[in-house]
Amino acid sequence: MADIHSVMRLRDRGRHREAAELAERLMEGCADDVELMGLLKTRGYIFKGLDRLEEAEADFRRALELFDGSAGLREAVLCRRGLALLKRGRPHLGASLAEHRRELELAERLEDPRILCGTLANLANVHIRLAGYGKARDCAERQLACAEELGDRRMVGLALSNLGRALMFLGETRRARQRFEAQLAMAEASGEPQDISNALNNLSMLEMERGAPEAALPHLQRQLELGRESSDRNIEMVSRGNLAVCLRRLGRHREALEQAKEQFRLSWEKSDWMNMAAALGNMGEVYIHLGELDRALQCIENLVRNAETGGVSDAAAGGLLLKAGLQLALGRREEAFGPAKRASRIFDALGLAGQAAEARATALAALPAGDGRAAALLGREPGPSTDGPRGEQRLAVQRARHGGSSLEELAEALSDPLARAEALAACGRRAEAVGLLRKLRSTRPLDTGPALLLIVLEEGRGPTPVSGGSSEQDSKGE
Numbered sequence: 001m002a003d004i005h006s007v008m009r010l011r012d013r014g015r016h017r018e019a020a021e022l023a024e025r026l027m028e029g030c031a032d033d034v035e036l037m038g039l040l041k042t043r044g045y046i047f048k049g050l051d052r053l054e055e056a057e058a059d060f061r062r063a064l065e066l067f068d069g070s071a072g073l074r075e076a077v078l079c080r081r082g083l084a085l086l087k088r089g090r091p092h093l094g095a096s097l098a099e100h101r102r103e104l105e106l107a108e109r110l111e112d113p114r115i116l117c118g119t120l121a122n123l124a125n126v127h128i129r130l131a132g133y134g135k136a137r138d139c140a141e142r143q144l145a146c147a148e149e150l151g152d153r154r155m156v157g158l159a160l161s162n163l164g165r166a167l168m169f170l171g172e173t174r175r176a177r178q179r180f181e182a183q184l185a186m187a188e189a190s191g192e193p194q195d196i197s198n199a200l201n202n203l204s205m206l207e208m209e210r211g212a213p214e215a216a217l218p219h220l221q222r223q224l225e226l227g228r229e230s231s232d233r234n235i236e237m238v239s240r241g242n243l244a245v246c247l248r249r250l251g252r253h254r255e256a257l258e259q260a261k262e263q264f265r266l267s268w269e270k271s272d273w274m275n276m277a278a279a280l281g282n283m284g285e286v287y288i289h290l291g292e293l294d295r296a297l298q299c300i301e302n303l304v305r306n307a308e309t310g311g312v313s314d315a316a317a318g319g320l321l322l323k324a325g326l327q328l329a330l331g332r333r334e335e336a337f338g339p340a341k342r343a344s345r346i347f348d349a350l351g352l353a354g355q356a357a358e359a360r361a362t363a364l365a366a367l368p369a370g371d372g373r374a375a376a377l378l379g380r381e382p383g384p385s386t387d388g389p390r391g392e393q394r395l396a397v398q399r400a401r402h403g404g405s406s407l408e409e410l411a412e413a414l415s416d417p418l419a420r421a422e423a424l425a426a427c428g429r430r431a432e433a434v435g436l437l438r439k440l441r442s443t444r445p446l447d448t449g450p451a452l453l454l455i456v457l458e459e460g461r462g463p464t465p466v467s468g469g470s471s472e473q474d475s476k477g478e
Contacts, residue, residue, distance in 0.1 A: 004038050011046055011193050020046045036409065037063040037075040037264050044082050057086055075104045077115055081122065088126060094351025097126045117155055118148040124162040128169070131354070137166035157186050157195055161202055168206050176206055181465055194232040197223050197238065204242060213249040237266035237275055244282040257286045273310020277303050277319065284322065284387065285448050288329075293455070297326045317346035317355065322448065324362045329455040336366040337373070344377075357391025364398035376403040390449075393419035425457055433457055 003026050010019035023043040030036045043387040044059035055180040059186050060079040074436045080417035084099035101124045107119040127136035137221035140163035147155035164179030200223040207216035220243045222365035224473035227236030240263040264279035280303035287296035300323045313470035324340035327333070360377050378399055393416040400407050400423070411423035424433035436455040440447065 001210065004035065004042060007039070007042055011042070019043075020050075033066045033068070033071040036090075037066050037072045037079070037275075040066075041075045041079050041082070044079065045251075048082065048086065053086055053089075057083065060086075063235065073106060073110050074112065074115070077103055077110055077119070077139060078340055080106060081119065084122060084126075085172050093126055093130050093351050097123075097130065100126055113146050113150055114152075114155075117143055117150060117152075117159075120146060121158055121162060122312055128162070128165050130351075131169070133166050133169040137163065137170065140166050151184055153190060154195070157183050158201075160186070161198060164202055164206075168209055173206065173210055177203075180206060193226055193232055193235060197226055197232075197235045198286065199239065200226070201242065204246070205276055208249065209247065213246050217243075217247050217250075227453065233266055237263055237270070237272070240266065241275065241278050241282060244279075244286070248282070248286055253286050253290055257283060260286060273306060273312050275312070277307040277312055277315035280306065281315075281319065281322070284326075288326070288448055288451055293326060293453075297323065297330070300326060314350055314352065317343045317350070317352075317359070320346070321355070321359050321362060324359075324366065325449065325452040328362070328366060329452045331456075333366045337363055341377070343440065354389050354391050357389070357395055359391075361391060361394035361398050364395070364402060367402070368403050371402070374398075378402060390416045390419060394422060397423045418453065421450070421453060425453075430457055 004023075007019050007023045007026070010022060011015075020043050023039050023046070027036060029038050040059045040063035044056045044063070047053070047056035049060060052255040060082045063072075063079045064076060066072065080099055080103035082330065084096045084103060087096035087099060088091075101120065103119050104123060107116045110116070113352035119140050124136045124139035124143055127133070135199055140159055144159035144163055147159045157354055158180045158274065160183040164176045164183065167173075167179065172318055180199060181230060183202065184196065184199035187199045200219045202436060204216040204219040207213065207219070209407070220239055223237060224243065227233070227239055240259045244256045244259040244263060247253070247259060259283035260279050264276060265284065267273075267275035280299045284296045285297035287293070287299060300319050303319040304316050304323065307313070307319055320339040320343035323420040324336040324343065327336035327339070334460065340359050340363035344356050344363060347356035348361055349355075393414050396414070396418055397407070398412060399405070400410050401464075407423050407427035409429060410430070411420055414420040414423060417436055419432040421436045421440070424430075424436065434457050437450045437457070443453060444450065
């Protein structure tokens with residue numbers, strides 16, 4: 001296996017194209033399947049680093065075709081991991097999760113605790129992104145035990161981060177804080193700026209999740225200072241994005257806008273499409289809360305273009321959904337339908353059911369009751385829930401609105417405040433809907449949906465009440 005080490009030495013020196021070319025030459029004369037798997041696996045990761053993703057996927061799949069179930073097990077594990085990471089980066093989280101599960105099956109046979117630890121870390125991360133917090137906690141607990149057994153401080157820190165996040169989203173704030181504080185102490189002992197930044201990021205997220213943005217602010221200010229002191233532009237970029245969200249939560253919108261603009265400048269310098277999209281989203285949402293909807297729309301349209309250029313499809317879909325909400329707030333109902341429908345298709349393709357439901361509900365809200373285009377969006381839906389996620393509840397409202405069911409009864413049954421406000425508005429109880437939204441805006445200042453619907457109703461751009469509703473709808477209603 002001496003030849004593959006030559007490929008790896010070139011790779012480690014940053015000479016990636018030369019490494020890929022050498023791997024190609026070595027493959028031509030390689031008669032050993034396991035050695036060929038190793039060359040394909042190594043070149044696949046090189047291609048992934050060069051953003052040649054289709055070639056990377058082809059190499060990983062070709063290597064797996066050579067796997068006979070026993071010889072080359074280590075290479076098979078790492079090829080499954082490579083496929084999962086490609087799916088996660090595109091992103092298609094459902095497909096990524098499936099690949100990571102196959103990776104785990106192989107890794108548990110390999111009896112290599114370091115590789116198993118990495119596999120568990122990846123699984124925990126994807127479960128968190130898919131809101132499978134209980135499964136994420138289980139994976140992270142195994143990851144932590146494995147990392148502690150290895151005695152690897154950095155892997156322990158990553159495990160503490162994953163476990164803390166899972167616990168945080170499960171509402172176990174005290175236990176999550178303990179994990180994050182242990183992560184920070186370990187990072188400070190190592191002196192590694194990126195590790196310290198990650199821990200500070202987690203602690204600030206915890207404070208935001210428990211509704212205490214003022215307690216998050218010192219962690220974020222320290223993170224920003226750390227980025228400046230270490231001349232790490234990535235840490236500075238991330239901290240400015242986090243500060244924009246935190247300051248917006250505190251109602252300090254002009255300061256939030258300045259932080260978002262700096263986040264965009266730094267991400268532009270790095271051609272970091274994901275953070276460019278995040279920065280433009282931050283700017284757009286600040287403008288929404290400042291009532292500057294046309295400027296918000298300009299930011300969100302730029303977000304969609306940047307995200308599509310960079311292949312960040314989940315950010316593009318999120319931008320399209322926000323664009324649809326803005327068009328509704330501006331009274332442009334027909335212009336809202338197309339972006340919302342596109343967003344639902346992208347979210348469906350990515351396996352993000354909750355966001356897809358939100359997008360379908362927004363597309364339906366843009367249509368007049370009984371519009372023929374509604375059937376394609378409603379026909380394949382099971383009976384939406386009145387106590388499930390927001391998207392399902394909003395779909396229940398639109399099903400009733402387009403199908404002629406009783407919105408009065410539904411409004412009383414819904415548990416999500418935004419869905420309930422939509423139902424109240426649709427059956428003509430505008431004053432109640434506005435009161436509910438104003439309360440929601442004060443208690444959830446980062447929730448853009450209620451802010452946009454409130455603008456719709458206050459400007460008289462809401463849907464025409466279904467028959468049998470009260471007479472609160474003013475003369476501006478459609």
